[in-house]
Amino acid sequence: MTQSPTRRTQAERSKASREKIIREATKFFAQNGFRGTKLSDIAKAVDMSEPGLLHHFPSKDHLLISVLEERDRADRQRYVNVKEGNDLDVIAAIRELVTHNETVPGLVKLFTVLVAESITADNPGHEFFVKRYQGLREIGNELIKKSQEKGEIRDDISAEDLIVMIFAMMDGLQIQWLLEPELVQMSRIINIFLDYLRPAGDK
Amino acid sequence: MTQSPTRRTQAERSKASREKIIREATKFFAQNGFRGTKLSDIAKAVDMSEPGLLHHFPSKDHLLISVLEERDRADRQRYVNVKEGNDLDVIAAIRELVTHNETVPGLVKLFTVLVAESITADNPGHEFFVKRYQGLREIGNELIKKSQEKGEIRDDISAEDLIVMIFAMMDGLQIQWLLEPELVQMSRIINIFLDYLRPAGDK
DNA sequence: GTCTATACCCTGATAGAC
């Protein structure tokens, strides 16, 4: 059989192409949004033609979903690593996350821009983001409940409400920070807010 | 002179057309975003051809700016009316604003979608939103300082930081609310947050 | 797996008549 020595190499090359495309697509979606990004932009960046690119992803919509899922996967992985390494409480974990986010404005931009785009009708990312918030709130909920039991977080506000507020504050700060990075200091301000989550008279 | 009896009528008609176009454009920009809206959508809605529409606005970009300025103007006017009628303090004013916003999801969507789009490179609305936040923070700042002097708002956090947090919380809640209107109760949650702004031990 | 060529639609904008 003629191709047996190269078979695995080709599969690996294909995987590498996919990863490269996702990497470059991530940059463009972050910078220009989904609708603002042309397939030709990405194709150029990966040094490939448009049909070559579409061989790996059936359509631009599919590519978007792949980008989102890959980022989400990476973020969750990072969360697991941080958690296991340090055994942080929820508040410390959020503090750490926001501080980290300040070092990756491109990725923050990706989610801020795409979540807003996904609010509009017929956006391919809509389902993804609805489910993402549901999932994040669920995880956050459990963590907060545990922290409340341990007395690390105030329990005069329900965990359900607290987690909504936390994500709201994070998202809102990101908007102002992305518009004026020098002026709005995300991590400093989230810290002020996080103090609010400690039990009253516990500072 | 041949047209003297109709001169004013035509000017009025032109103004009415402009207003109608802005009204319909507002709906589409809110529903589908700027890039997701076609001039032909708006033209159809105002029962006019595309060139007819472009007679009133030199380009789609100009139309966007007009829409944003008009909404901003209307919002500020509303603020003045509410303020003069009731002499609310800042916290009560925000409470009132968020409650009102819950009744106009389309307009909330307009600003949430467009501000995020404006973060991307080369968006015609970018300058507008940067200046808008600057202006809103400035106004909010002064009001908060006055309230702090009167003891209505905690003064262990600077007015500058408080106003950033307030807008962040409002913007962030809007995102989750727009994605799942039934699940996230904006006004109820903002009230919890607003309690935080009262001086410690003053509830 | 990647290319060239191309089909085909959409979209913003202009020219020029009325």
Place this chain on the structure above:
DNA sequence: GTCTATCAGGGTATAGAC
């Protein structure tokens, strides 16, 4: 002030060769 006609350009996606 509004129309018809039309253009130029951009954009996704497919066909088919290598």
